[in-house]
Amino acid sequence: MTLECAEVRERAAELALGILDGKDRADVLTHLSSCPSCQAFVEEHNEVADLLLHLAPEADPPLGFQPRTLRAFGSQQHRGRRRMFIAVAAAAAAAIIASVTAVRIIDADRTEQAAPALRTVPMIGTDGVKVGRVTFSKSTPAALAVSVDYAVPDGDYDLALVSGNAEELIGTMTIADGQGEWNGAAAINDDDAVALVSASGARVCEAELRS
Amino acid sequence: MWSVTDDALLEGMAAGDPDATEAFVARFQRRVFGLAITIVGDPRAAEDVAQEALLRAWRHGAAYDPRRGSVTTWLLAITRNLAIDVMRVRRPLAIAPEELVAMPLRTSHAEPATLAVAHDDAARLHAAVADLPDEQRRAILLAGIGGFSAREVAEAEGIPLGTAKTRIRTAMLRLRAVLVTPDPAE
Numbered sequence: 001m002t003l004e005c006a007e008v009r010e011r012a013a014e015l016a017l018g019i020l021d022g023k024d025r026a027d028v029l030t031h032l033s034s035c036p037s038c039q040a041f042v043e044e045h046n047e048v049a050d051l052l053l054h055l056a057p058e059a060d061p062p063l064g065f066q067p068r069t070l071r072a073f074g075s076q077q078h079r080g081r082r083r084m085f086i087a088v089a090a091a092a093a094a095a096i097i098a099s100v101t102a103v104r105i106i107d108a109d110r111t112e113q114a115a116p117a118l119r120t121v122p123m124i125g126t127d128g129v130k131v132g133r134v135t136f137s138k139s140t141p142a143a144l145a146v147s148v149d150y151a152v153p154d155g156d157y158d159l160a161l162v163s164g165n166a167e168e169l170i171g172t173m174t175i176a177d178g179q180g181e182w183n184g185a186a187a188i189n190d191d192d193a194v195a196l197v198s199a200s201g202a203r204v205c206e207a208e209l210r211s
Numbered sequence: 212m213w214s215v216t217d218d219a220l221l222e223g224m225a226a227g228d229p230d231a232t233e234a235f236v237a238r239f240q241r242r243v244f245g246l247a248i249t250i251v252g253d254p255r256a257a258e259d260v261a262q263e264a265l266l267r268a269w270r271h272g273a274a275y276d277p278r279r280g281s282v283t284t285w286l287l288a289i290t291r292n293l294a295i296d297v298m299r300v301r302r303p304l305a306i307a308p309e310e311l312v313a314m315p316l317r318t319s320h321a322e323p324a325t326l327a328v329a330h331d332d333a334a335r336l337h338a339a340v341a342d343l344p345d346e347q348r349r350a351i352l353l354a355g356i357g358g359f360s361a362r363e364v365a366e367a368e369g370i371p372l373g374t375a376k377t378r379i380r381t382a383m384l385r386l387r388a389v390l391v392t393p394d395p396a397e
Contacts, residue, residue: 013383014376018292019360047332048386050280052355053287054333055316055340059245062258066236069262073232073269129296150263151296178259 003031008038016045017052123194123207125151134194134207142209146182146194148175152204161186162193162206170194217282225272236265242283243290249314250294250357252307260297264290295358308367311357312349316340332390339389343382350378351386 008031014020015028032039123132123146132148146159154175159182160167173182173196188209195206215223215231220238223231243264248257267289268275275285316337340348346368353359353367365375 010376010380013380014354014361016383017354017379018295019354019358021360044387044391045383047280048336048383048390049355050284050288051333051336051390052340052351052386053246053291054283055337056242056246056249056287056356057314057317058241059248061240061244061261062254065240065244065258065261066233069236069240069265070233072262072266127299129299150293178263 003027005031005035005038008032008035009041012038012042012045015042016049018049119209121207121209123148123196123205125205126203131205132207134209136188136209141185141187143185144170144183144188144194146173146180146207148173148180148196148205150178152178152180152196154178156199157204158197160195160197160203161188162195162203163189163191167195167197218277221268221272221275221282224269225275232269235268239265239268239283239286243286245317246287246290246356247294249311250291251298252310256297257294260290260294263293267293291356291358298358308349308353308357308359312352314352335389336386339386343385347378347382347385350375351382354379 008028011020011024011028015025020028032042119138120133120135122130123134125131129151131150131152132146134147135145137143152175154177157173157175157180158169159171159173161170168186170186171182171184173180190210191208193206193208195203198204215234217238220231220235224235240261244257244261247260247264248254251257251260264286268286275282279285280288340351343351349368350364353364354361359367361376361379362372364370364379365372368375370378
């Protein structure tokens with residue numbers, strides 16, 4: 001659906017506030033990609049939306065928050081080298097999104113060059129929230145790097161390659177402190193997906209391996 | 212360290228300076244945690260959100276572009292997005308709408324003097340929000356800080372979806388008009 005400027009401007013407030021979802025959001029972003037006038041209109045709303053956050057009251061975090069946070073930085077630093085391979089493709093994905101929306105970037109990755117033989121796809125949870133990512137090579141078998149860093153409860157999960165209705169166990173992943181990583185290899189096809197499966201057999205998140 | 216600008220602190224943190232990193236966390240932890248707990252309501256979940264927000268700032272500090280807004284704005288936007296994601300997954304933890312709209316809004320006098328322009332705008336916005344008709348003020352606080360969708364605002368307020376959208380849109384237009392109008396005090 002192609003929206004007119006007036007329709008986009010009716011939705012500008014919700015877009016700027018980050019509460020416009022799904023198709024509505026996609027339609028508005030499509031219009032904005034080719035309408036500088038509406039982009040400027042939305043940008044003014046973005047400024048209001050950003051400033052609203054300044055009105056939230058301050059609050060003291062729990063005792064020990066600062067040292068715990070600084071320790072978390074330290075543990076991330078040790079894992080940085082392994083994450084580099086993932087970050088390369090993630091940066092390319094972020095750059096593409098930025099060029100399409102041209103509205104604002106809140107949390108962009110660094111701008112390394114993407115390795116052409118790699119592709120990164122989002123791992124999406126049952127609520128539609130991005131919970132991690134899967135980077136895979138175009139070789140056979142494909143090298144796979146699965147990373148989950150958000151909103152998945154701690155615990156042990158099966159990692160399954162989903163082809164149509166069939167699930168093939170390719171590994172296991174432990175989520176601890178909200179994070180987990182798995183590296184391995186598998187023979188994949190274009191329409192396959194990688195899913196994290198809980199002990200009860202429920203798929204908690206899934207990534208479609210589209211090349 | 213407290214006289215260092217936010218931008219310089221972020222730059223130091225991105226470059227791996229441990230002193231800058233510690234100072235950055237110390238400077239922003241109350242803002243980040245305050246916003247997180249305002250949205251998610253639960254201290255444990257708010258701590259997770261606040262820690263992840265600071266972690267992302269540490270990890271992506273080099274990508275921060277001052278032309279797009281202040282460090283505070285950037286960091287609070289990261290925090291809000293994370294908190295809303297958590298709230299959508301763990302809805303029972305979300306703060307009650309009544310509690311959110313009744314919270315005392317933060318005034319800008321506590322900010323360091325390095326952000327004078329941002330202060331002025333935030334102060335004007337603070338006044339403008341207070342001047343909104345009550346139903347618009349509630350709608351904009353639920354949507355703008357709490358991350359409630361128009362449908363959720365409608366449910367919380369017991370009003371039709373179209374009315375919720377209108378209240379949000381009208382409130383945003385009024386606030387925008389205040390910000391684009393030259394400050395008479397200048």
